[in-house]
Amino acid sequence: MKKILIIGSTGQIGSELSVRVRSIYGDNNVVCGYYAPPFPEGFFEAGPAIKIDAQQIKQIADAVRKYDIDTIYNLAAILSATAEKNPKLGWDVGVGSLMNCLDVARDYKCGLFTPSSIGAFGPNTPKDNTPQDTIQRPTTVYGITKVLGELVSDYYFEHWQVNTRSVRFPGLISNVTLPGGGTTDYAVEIFYKAVKGEVFECPVKAGTFMDMMYMPDALDAMIHLMEANPEKLIHRNSFNVTAMSFDPEMLYAAIKKYYPNFKMVYNIDPLKQAIADSWPNKLDDSCARKEWGWQPHYDLDKMTADMISKLSGKLSSRA
Ligand code: AKB
Numbered sequence: 001m002k003k004i005l006i007i008g009s010t011g012q013i014g015s016e017l018s019v020r021v022r023s024i025y026g027d028n029n030v031v032c033g034y035y036a037p038p039f040p041e042g043f044f045e046a047g048p049a050i051k052i053d054a055q056q057i058k059q060i061a062d063a064v065r066k067y068d069i070d071t072i073y074n075l076a077a078i079l080s081a082t083a084e085k086n087p088k089l090g091w092d093v094g095v096g097s098l099m100n101c102l103d104v105a106r107d108y109k110c111g112l113f114t115p116s117s118i119g120a121f122g123p124n125t126p127k128d129n130t131p132q133d134t135i136q137r138p139t140t141v142y143g144i145t146k147v148l149g150e151l152v153s154d155y156y157f158e159h160w161q162v163n164t165r166s167v168r169f170p171g172l173i174s175n176v177t178l179p180g181g182g183t184t185d186y187a188v189e190i191f192y193k194a195v196k197g198e199v200f201e202c203p204v205k206a207g208t209f210m211d212m213m214y215m216p217d218a219l220d221a222m223i224h225l226m227e228a229n230p231e232k233l234i235h236r237n238s239f240n241v242t243a244m245s246f247d248p249e250m251l252y253a254a255i256k257k258y259y260p261n262f263k264m265v266y267n268i269d270p271l272k273q274a275i276a277d278s279w280p281n282k283l284d285d286s287c288a289r290k291e292w293g294w295q296p297h298y299d300l301d302k303m304t305a306d307m308i309s310k311l312s313g314k315l316s317s318r319a
Helices: 014-025 057-067 080-085 087-108 141-160 186-196 215-227 248-256 270-278 286-292 300-318
Strands: 004-007 030-034 049-051 071-074 111-113 128-130 167-169 171-173 200-202 210-214 244-246 264-266
Touching: 004 014, 004 057, 014 030, 014 071, 014 215, 030 057, 049 057, 057 087, 071 087, 080 087, 080 141, 080 270, 087 111, 087 141, 111 215, 167 215, 171 186, 171 215, 186 200, 186 248, 186 300, 210 215, 210 300, 215 286, 244 248, 244 300, 248 264, 248 300
Parallel strands: 004 030, 004 071, 030 049, 071 111, 171 210, 200 264
Antiparallel strands: 210 244
């Protein structure tokens, strides 16, 4: 029986991962490590929860011992644009938290999932069908912490057999918890504006392609990879995964099918544009498909339909 600790369980990924893994492994077998609000309704009643600052190794080790944890999802993160504005914070959270999780995972024999990102690539990486194994010379602090995270996670596996696994997430689109400080956040924010009938100011130019994924697929990716047969894994840290690649115009057109009067204008954020320009257009995720059966279920149209239906229900019930 798995006993899971989710670090960062109130964040964009954690708030949904905790619900999904509790439905699979049982409420009491999943411990939600939280650092900050927002706390979803019923958060403290749904199962065990404990305050964890991932930069404090003792807090992680105490939780692992107390709840007899065997699997850690390390979701503590500062996203790309925020990390560029505060590199020290980006480094401390990205690297410090991971090193703490790795040491605890080694000492208590836990499996460890840590997300990497398309941000682990840089301007001299092949942009289209970016291979699994290729040049990784990112030009952002976020990207540097992700490459370091990939390498050091493989190191802990090679040297101490720590069961480390990771995927390179693209922009994640969700209707539950907003991202914050990411370069791909526009692909979530646009839906809120469309549903509220407001004009959307897009921070990246038309023609800026990036990989994206709907949150239900992202949750599947994490859970399937952590359940994958280790003998089939040639790679570990980290797998390319993607579900769709689009530019702002394609997303705008998909949303306009539901809201013909919706208006998007461009108000370019130079920092986000520079970061996006340094990232790939579209990853090749064939290794993930071969090694552990990765298969996304949402493309642009299916994701758009579901986002609009879920968000319009949520926002109208709040009105
Ligand atoms: C970001 O934009 O920083 C993240 C990412 C792609 O890692 N969403």
